Amino acid sequence: MAIADEPAGHSAWNPTRHGAWSSRQATDGELTAASLRHPMSPFVRTVDRSRIATSLQNSAHEYLTRLREFGETEGLPQQWLDALGPGKDDPTFGWMPIGWPPENEADEDAGNPFVSFRLGRKTMEGAEPDQTVVLLASERLSGKFIGSGLGLSMVANLRSTAEGELNAHFIGISASFYGPDTRGLESVDWEEVRTKPAQLLAQLHSEEVKRDIASMLGLTSISVRGARLIWVDGEDEWQVERRGTGRSHSSSGEAISYFFTVVGTPKKAGKVLGRVMLQAHAVGDARLFPIDPPSQATNQGYGKSRPSRSDDELDYYRTTVSGLPYYPRPLVLSSGGHEWLRVVQCPGFVLADHGAPANSPKSVNLPGGTKPPVHSDDFAAVSAFYNVSRIFNRLAAYGLDPFAYFRIGSLPLRLAYRSGMQAGPGKDGRTVNACVQVDGWPFDFVGPTAVGDRPGMEMHLAWADMSRRERKSWNSIDPSPAEPIGIAADDRWIWHEIGHVLLVAAVGELELRFAHSPGDALAAIALDPVSQLSKKGTYWRGMTFPWVFLPRRHDRSVTNGWSWGGTMHSALARVPESTAPRRKAYLSEQILSSSLFRLYRVLGGDTMEETPDDINTRHTASHYCLFLIMQALQLLGTQPAVPLRNDPEQFVDALIDADFGATIFRVASDDGATYYERIGGCAQKVIRWAFEAQGLYAPAGTITNAPGLPPPVDVYIANGRGSESTESEPIEYGPGSYAPVSLHWPLDQNVGDPLPWQAHRNAITVEASGISVVVGNRGSEKATGVTVAVWWREWPINSAPPAWNEPGWTALPATAAQDIEAQADATFGPFQFAPASGQRFIILAKASCLADGAYIDVPARACSYMRTRLIDLVSGDNNMGLRVVTLPLP
Structure with missing residues (x-):
């Protein structure tokens, strides 16, 4: 295949002869989700560096045109393809501008989520080996994108040639569009309709309709974040599905955020389709757990490492960590002018924090020695900072700048180190649990949206054990309450919650449609190379949470129903797109973690020999898999044009795109003495097979507790x-x-x-x-x-x-x-x-x-x-x- 933009190169490309595969799924009746992938035969065009945005869009339009010639765009409205042509300015459909990361963070619309975006990755030396642009196109009215979730998404991987040219490689497309019997914005004659685009846009987020929505849902305020329109003729002309966020307050006065979906008309709110709480469960020196106690290579038995043990017994598993913020410096992590995370005071749950302002940072006195005690609020606060900081630093070490990664959610991530759960039991914090809560959007989709206007997040961390609390020695003056061990001390639980954080940061949702989150997989893959449990046999190695125990595993057998086409996933697979994930999502999370853990094992995670090269292979496999998952979540951030689907194949496509886009992956060990390196582009087939082995690609319409088809x-x-x-x-x-x-x-x-x-x-x-x-x-x-x-x-x-x-x-x-x-x-x-x-x-x-x-x-x-x-x-x-x-x- 010629890598050029001349007609000869254009005519040489034929994906139907080079192993393309596609999927098509009808969702919620009228909507169709489709994807096409051909990673072994990229469409390549040279782009102009001086006008890269226009040049990329023109190349993408040429790519779409070629796909239509091959019959690979069935169902896509021809009006969309016409609207994306060079020089076109269609009133109802168009390219979203490349707007993230912003050139000027202070711009009043720098935080606009309705943009195409760049995924840059830098090496330790500061070079940028991978340049990826996610191009989005979607519906708009009067120049404003309306967040309908109808449109196109294409990933362009950019490579510099030896001659200094810049080539864009397209390996697939994802699209969301109406079926043939449903009419959208592109299908009407705007000269004939009564409500013109500007008036219709105003009606979509009118104050009257918003008051009605708030009243129906019992919320104090709401913001409309997207609208989907279907032409129904008649007096109303349009059926309108509105989606957004809103707020109410608990009996204690705490703000609670919700996501809602309602369907009505341009002037009427209509009926409620769903309401979901925006919550997902799950320098001084200090002695901390480097990893969870059962995973450490010690001579102590498993029972002696349980969180119910005494301070003295659990101190055996701690090590001294230096360089932590020391009182009065707060537990805050910043870099490059951006605050990444802060541990916040918890006045409703910690006596020492009583009277602290909302979201004020926590400081901890670290005088050395054995401080702070394991069963103490200070230990929970410092552990939260330590464990989450390590993950943020890992994100940066992979070349993924946290500020750029948090495209939808806003930094800093707030860590409520001792807190309760808004939903279910444990509102008083006396529960073994953790969750991530999202603030919600303060404005409607029309914007403008400043960087600071994007929704923030708070990780709420409760107890690790209910059976034991200990008191500090009483000084005869200050109260000395009994304090538990915090779940913040378990790095595996923290990794699970980070799965939700990354989803909100890059995608704008707390959960995947087809599983609860990728958090279990992140925990298993991150800890396996350093865990002694990986060497104790299948039973121990497959336990995802061996310390603060949950009966979840990442080695589930497809023949026992843990299959993407089988018994354990069948209930969730039938949940409509507009319905919140149900309890079965936790079962499907184990199917996802088993699929991804198998990927890690195939790429080198089963290399258990103890030579330096073999240890390096095992750690490299872990790092690269974590990178692929993190990058894939970024690539899924196409909600305004192509929403998340209840289909794991969408995530597989994103993982493959991430591998294709990688050139050289290189990260240093924590002490800088070792480098873990891998060349990109060698994992695509393994990614597909890891999910195939877990039952994906099974015959449609049947429950199959067996591997899928090749x-x-x-x-x-x-x-x-x-x-x-x-x-x-x-x-x-x-x-x-x-x-x-x-x-x-x-x-x-x-x-x-x-x-x-x-x-x-x-x-x-x-x-x-x-x-x-x-x-x-x-x-x-x-x-x-x-x-x-x-x-x-x-x-x-x-x-x-x-x-x-x-x-x-x-x-x-x-x-x-x-x-x-x-x-x-x-x-x-x-x-x-x-x-x-x-x-x-x-x-x-x-x-x-x-x-x-x-x-x-x-x-x-x-x-x-x-x-x-x-x-x-x-x-x-x-x-x-x-x-x-x-x-x-x-």
């Missing part, structure tokens, strides 16, 4: 990864799968049995006549025109393994292409192999066809041109196979 064409070179052990039983996936195995590669590997991640001895054979490669097809359709390429190089004994894209590889002459039927295989070769000297060799084979290429076939993927570890390349792409052989040949 892509229609999926060629592979067999390895030793056909099955996986789960909490209940082994699952056989068959050849060509990505079952988790250790990615250990000993320097003294000899000809013996190949390692599990390497090609099976019968898949790549070496004889006097040459090298033969067996290629299979695990798909349901014929793979046509399959070709095989083979390279070799010497690998001296006890030397480090070579990398791909470095000198020394010898390519062998190709053989003829073949077709491979579904569930069949074919042998390619022999490829002549006659090295003049040497004792140990690496043979690398690649199988490709138009419907399923290898990663290194795609010039836009970083692994195709950057020095890449063979382990990452081969283990992440079943099109690749590697064998180690010695001379003399067997």
